Amino acid sequence: MTNEEIKEYISSIAPAASFDETGEWLNVIIESTQLKPTMAALRTGKMQMNYLFCLTCVDFKTHLTMVYHLSATTHRQSIVIKSNLNREQAVIETVCDIWRTAEFLEREVFEMFGVDFTNHPDLRKLILEDDFKGYPLRKDFEDPINMIKL
Amino acid sequence: MFSLEGITTNVQDWLFMKFNPTLALAIECVIVILLAISLFAILGLVLVLMERKVAAHIQIRLGPNRVGPGGMFQTVADTLKLIMKEGLVPDMADKFLFNLAPFVVMMVGMLLLAPIAFAKNFQIWDINIGVLYISSVSSLSVIGILMAGWASNNKYSLLGAMRSGAQIVSYELSAGFAVLTIVVLTGSLQLSEIVNAQQNGWWIFKGHIPAVIAFVLYIIAVTAETNRAPFDLAEAESELTAGFHTEYSGMRFALFFLAEYINIFIVCAIGATLFFGGWMPLHIGNWEAFNHIMDYIPSSVWFMGKTFFLIFLIMWFRWTFPRLRVDQLLNLEWKYLLPISLFNLLLVAVIAILGWHF
């Protein structure tokens, strides 16, 4: 499928989606509320994106961006889905019922960035201790004891 | 010629000459107990060193080589370390049972020493039901292990102990059947008679293929009974850290460790007695000259040589094979070893009745 076809296809599911083709792959930026239906359609629809190979979050100081790298083991075409979140109230729906690998990756993002995944079956801290305060991978995280500035 | 028989007779004669019979008997008891304990200690040191050396050479290593010449005193140093270590008792453990368990395991080992013929006429107690005695007493050791596992108040220990219980109880059967084949061939439960019956050839040669099968079954079953790899599920350090002795340290751990090696020694000694003629030298048919030369080697050397050969075999197993899973372990016993040993017993009975053995 060419990029144009993919654009058309995604626009038919999420009309508000915007596209960015400057990078290696097609980037799709969609509203956080529309993420779940788009993802479900990408997985089960004609794209058959069955392989979520990277799920992460980026802190742009003004907002957080969830980044999903999707690919398919059949046609090997990759696209990047992005969704901007509010820093203070980062809520997005989970995709771990679509791709099982998202369960652990979302738990990691949850503790490192403070993104709340609704409907996640087991949203607990995975790496940090349970009483850890703050979100270490955010840019404004400060830890005067353990962080050494050179 | 050096003979242990002469020494024991001399000692007994001297004691009975000097003291009244009761006192002499008491002194003999004390001597025997001291001998048994020192045998335990020496065997522990030697066998641990042997295990480490065998393991090292199989694994293209050198093994202990720093303490003493060739690492000879490594185990002595280890023992010293273990004695000096603090013996911790877990907070919530059942203290009485926790402390008792290693001694129960040791005690079983000591009891089993009694009927073993170490050399010609050198036996603590030539009981006429020797084989029965051995098989009944050896099954007691599972109580010590269960006790240790339960009293430690540790989940790993409990799992290990339960595994060990299932394992020892089931492998007792095929070990018993393997022993029975020899009893059928000999027609006696007395160990001295079993040895004497092998004067003109060991049972493993005289008993045709069934005796060989019985020997293989015996070795497999006793490897399992002594909780050695590939049947070391009770300890299984990659699964249960250390199994039933996870919580033990210091001297109590050393006792468990020692008991493991003593048990190996004992089962190998019994195996050597039953299948390889105990202290009996290697005699072949009517090669008179050859048999005469063999007679010059002291009987205790024969016995120890055979026993250590079997011990080496068991160590060789340990350092070659992966561990079985717990259900496969029971499968092996109930689906393979037990049917084969039953069939084998039948075969031996036929051979014995028809007198087909040499």
Added chain:
Amino acid sequence: MYNQTEILKDTSELGAEGELVINMGPQHPATHGVLHLVVTLNGETIKKIEPHLGYIHRSIEKMCESLTYRQFIYVTSRMDYLSSHINNLGCALLVEKGMAIEVPDRAKYVRVILSELTRIASHELWLGAMAMDLGAFTPFFYAFREREMITDIMEDTCGARLTMNYIVPGGLMYDIHPDFQKKVKAFITQFKSKVNEYEDLVTNNVIFQSRTKGVGILSAEDAISYGCTGPVARASGVSCDIRKIYPYEVYDKVEFDEVLETAGDSFARYMVRVKEMNQSIRIIEQLIDNIPEGDFVGKTKNVLKLPKGEFYTRVETARGELGVFVVSEGGTTPHRIKFRSPGFSNLSVLNHIAAGSKIGDLMASMGTLDLVIPDIDR
């Protein structure tokens, strides 16, 4: 201090009636590091496994945000320390891709040879450790004998045995050792003569086969859904070798087969790794005599600045697909860096494949997942 009733109350909250909750790790002989598994048992049968991570989390992703593009490569050696060279390569590829740096052919060849040597070394260590998990101690030492030859080659050429840091953006840090080719050939001869030992001791052993066959079965759909890569996914029949799909360096010039098995059990994962070692030998044999003469490092600027944008590269480490995702704001340091580590995804499948089996099977399943804890924690 706890008193008895308190402890009893605590355990009653942990599991239902008849359940036994044990902590495997952080210090446990089979978890190879500080992995902490909370295992819920019913007798010997596993009901649930919950991994608790983070005992050696060093926040490499955060650290890299304050390191320049030359410096951050060395930190990645500490992630998956058994394939550190391939981690370094992935990062260097990203910088080269972002800045369009030309890499000389000589560097490309040497990078591939070293990557494959690293892969063999990693699989050798895994083979020994996995046999040890199943209770066979001896193969560990035989495997280490061959691995030692590789670490010696690494020491000669890269100057370190484990955390090489031999790759710089644009090529190699310095030229290969004069004895490099000779030593690699000696290793290939030794490896070929000794590889049948593993067959006698491990592969054909009836106990090993019964311990691993049909244990920890992972279907192809689940492997993809859980994001499994590397030998774990290939044992389930999922073609996922980055070297074949997205060839980097000179992998498109060499002939080798992507090893695929269909059974998806522990034995298939074992076989994939053993066969992969032979394929790696095949790759090395094709390249070792043909290393072109020339520069070992291309021309680069003194200060590396990645243009604004997002970059993603992936390489095939010994454990699977390592993805490096960098968000650059145009400065000398990355704005955000994310390592998509293969071990993290492979670990997440553990509960799925081991639940319902025996404790002994957990060792077989976990052993064949080939977990390296620093790779998971990062």
Added chain:
Amino acid sequence: MFLKEYISEVVNGVSSLLKGMRKTGYYFAHPKEIITEQYPDNRATLLMSERFKGEVVMPHDENNEHACTGCTACELACPNGTIKVVTKFEVSPEGKKKKAIDALVYRLELCTMCNLCVVACPSDAIKMAPNFEHSVFDRTKLTKVLNQTGSKIREGIE
């Protein structure tokens, strides 16, 4: 039929086990295959690769001169803050002021042996040495000053 399968299963299993035992038995009986290196005893014959990255050293020649200009390239290249260059101004006989190093402080306990400082050095003043026996009883001993006392920069190095 069942019996045939059963027997062949037993025979195959036992023969596979015996094959393994033959292999381990071979190694047991051949002590020549032992690969143990008895480390502290073989110090005299132990060959370390000349590239082995053990610690950073600064070579001095027979006149106690080194090649470090104090340009702090190594300090900038180091990812961990291992190296600290302390500079001073030397006054030459002609009265010209010249920048030179006072001390190149190297903290071994922070060093990860990544070799980036050596690569960054424009005058090849520092290099990696194949020493690996670094243990000391006091951690402060790991902080070293690489230039020797009274050393100065070699002529002709800018």
